[in-house]
Amino acid sequence: MISGPLSFIKDELKSLKSDGLYNLIRTLEGPQGAWVRINGEFMLNFCSNNYLGLAADARVREAAKEAIDQYGVGPGAVRTIAGTMTLHKELEAALARFKGVPAVISFQSGFTANLAVIGALVGKGDTIYSDSLNHASIIDGCRLSRAEIKVYDHCDMASLKARLEESVSGKRLIVTDGVFSMDGDLAPLPEIVELAERYGAITMVDDAHGEGVLGSSGRGIVDHFGLHGRVDVEVGTLSKALGVVGGYVAGSKELIDYLSQRGRPFLFSSAVTPADVAACIRAVEILEADDELVTKLWDNGRYFKAAMEKLGFDIGNSQTPITPVIIGEASKAAEFSQRLFERKVFAQSIGFPTVPKGRARIRVMVSAAHSKKDLDYGIEAFEHVGKEMGLI
Ligand SMILES: *Cc1c(COP(=O)(O)O)cnc(C)c1O
Secondary structure, three states: OOOHHHOHHHHHHHHHHHOOOOOOOOOOOOOOOOEEEEOOEEEEEOOOOOOOOHHHOHHHHHHHHHHHHHHOOOOOOEHHHHHOOHHHHHHHHHHHHHHOOOEEEEEOOHHHHHHHHHHHHOOOOOEEEEEOOOOHHHHHHHHHHOOEEEEEOOOOHHHHHHHHHOOOOOOEEEEEEOEOOOOOOEOOHHHHHHHHHHHOOEEEEEOOOOOOOOOHHHOOHHHHOOOOOOOOEEEEEOOOOOOOOOEEEEEOHHHHHHHHHHOHHHHHOEOOOHHHHHHHHHHHHHHHHOOHHHHHHHHHHHHHHHHHHHHOOOOOOOOOOEEEEEEEOHHHHHHHHHHHHHOOEEOOEEOOOOOOOOOEEEEEEOOOOOOHHHHHHHHHHHHHHHHHOOOO
């Protein structure tokens, strides 16, 4: 029984539960895929970020196994001491080629990549301009940097311009998600780049949900908008469309060299394992070979969205395959998710603070691994539950 100075935890847990905000964490008893096994039953998987189905792809698994035989399982050190292996350099070269940038540095995750780069670029006396819906890892990176943070309204260029007009000394950094993960909308990157150029600010985009989704063969948001060479810092993750784990920063040779000296997670946390890195390399190669998976993802996204719209659900303004099904109150969204679960559809609800209060939702992620039959199964479950709960 918890007591004394820690007893606040009991109250916090109680209020999370009564507000419908306590995360019900499901355990997968097998690999990621269109269907996953939970509690001994196969459930349609509608909420993983495994956009292209690469997380359990046979070719990617094979690459990981080979790497274990060749390099063992652990990196043994941080990258700057003895943890850099040939594989890490190969991954960075593959990503630089894929993204069309001079250089890339890889990290343990997208989260640590954001922490590394923001703190290395700005500090006390500098100013960050941050979209109000930016990802938690950007927010934490901004806070850790100790720069002043000016939040502008979501994707609102008049709001960003007004903040930029305020006089400041020191460096300026504009940072935004590329694709906003809870809504699926895109940052107006061409306008952001223009404002940055006009006001002498560094531009940084976090492409975690653009990779493998937007641009030619999934090269991301910079490619989508044709802005090569005009975005100073691109952050990416290898854990979503690429299907494995890890993060990276893409940019100029000097920026990457600098991060190898000043990116704190690179210096103070061990490197990614050989198996993971080899799997990432194979995943990049699969994307480079052709755009079959990316095309399938978009086809599936369009098919699902059209059906949900026809049923009368509020699916927001997504410009990507991410489909938010807006329910409203968090407790109602949690109930919706539970009822879907009873119909063997796994789609978690998401509430505050991940999304604003009163905008709780089921965030549906269809993937290239789903067949039309799978999608129809999910759509039918949404229709049943939507009617039962009086939402459509
Ligand atoms: C998921 C996500 C991250 C974190 O990436 P990980 O590799 O999972 O740590 C960073 N930024 C955005 C926008 C994300 O959606």
